[in-house]
Amino acid sequence: MKIKDIKEILGAEIICNExxxxxxxxxxxxxxxxxxxxxxxxxxxxxxxxxxNPQVVRTAEMMDxxxxxxxxxxxxxxxxIEMAEDRDMVMLCTDLEMFTACGKLYAAGLKxxxxx
Amino acid sequence: xxxxxxxxxxxxxxFTRAGAAxxxxxxxLKQLGVxxxxxxNVSIAMYEGEINMVIHAGGGNIDVEITEEEIIMILADxxxxxxxxxxxxxxxxxxxxxxxxxxxFGAGMGLPNIKKYTDDFKIETEVGKGTTLYLKVNLE
Numbered sequence: 001m002k003i004k005d006i007k008e009i010l011g012a013e014i015i016c017n018e019x020x021x022x023x024x025x026x027x028x029x030x031x032x033x034x035x036x037x038x039x040x041x042x043x044x045x046x047x048x049x050x051x052x053n054p055q056v057v058r059t060a061e062m063m064d065x066x067x068x069x070x071x072x073x074x075x076x077x078x079x080x081i082e083m084a085e086d087r088d089m090v091m092l093c094t095d096l097e098m099f100t101a102c103g104k105l106y107a108a109g110l111k112x113x114x115x116x
Numbered sequence: 117x118x119x120x121x122x123x124x125x126x127x128x129x130x131f132t133r134a135g136a137a138x139x140x141x142x143x144x145l146k147q148l149g150v151x152x153x154x155x156x157n158v159s160i161a162m163y164e165g166e167i168n169m170v171i172h173a174g175g176g177n178i179d180v181e182i183t184e185e186e187i188i189m190i191l192a193d194x195x196x197x198x199x200x201x202x203x204x205x206x207x208x209x210x211x212x213x214x215x216x217x218x219x220x221f222g223a224g225m226g227l228p229n230i231k232k233y234t235d236d237f238k239i240e241t242e243v244g245k246g247t248t249l250y251l252k253v254n255l256e
Binding site: 032033034035036038039049051053054055056058059061062063064079 | 131132134135138139142152156159160163164167217219220221222223224225226229232
């Protein structure tokens with residue numbers, strides 16, 4: 001699935017790095033606990049979270065994630081957006097709750113960490 | 117090739133900057149052309165350690181040595197030390213306070229994750245003195 005597909009499915013707004021929308025994403029991880037995200041290793045994954053602090057971007061960076069989706073209408077701060085731009089990450093925002101956002105992406109074919 | 121040595125002082129009072137050292141090491145490894153899977157293992161292990169330092173120990177310092185065979189990381193702090201290492205190594209056990217959980221950490225995955233992503237893991241800790249992690253990731 002391309003990041004632009006995620007944007008469409010979630011009715012999400014692009015916060016930064018629009019040129020990255022053509023990138024492919026194979027799996028996704030949804031969590032507000034960055035510790036749990038760090039236990040999840042998959043190639044080209046997207047992160048869904050309702051947490052807003054710079055460590056979200058750091059965590060995505062360490063995991064080689066290129067797309068962060070903020071759920072529940074949360075919006076990243078300016079310093080986080082600058083960090084994401086420096087790292088070529090796409091940031092999206094959706095008003096959907098975590099469960100609904102994950103469910104819609106799963107139903108559209110995006111898999112979780114175990115590939116199931 | 118001579119080994120490359122990097123040193124970082126990790127401030128303990130600035131959560132927003134935590135991870136800057138790990139980020140810099142990641143950049144260096146990328147420039148050296150190290151394989152993405154090795155870079156990810158090093159990054160995650162060091163980042164977990166760096167976050168731990170800030171959350172639990174009031175900061176510390178990190179030394180990284182990159183040789184032709186391996187990447188060695190030594191993370192040392194003078195924090196409170198770990199009272200029960202056996203418990204701390206169990207997934208899900210955490211002594212992090214609620215305010216840290218609100219920041220997305222303290223799920224009790226730190227040390228187990230560090231061990232999982234490294235080829236060699238050694239920890240020395242003493243209550244009241246501090247903790248030092250000796251980590252090694254082999255280059256493929």
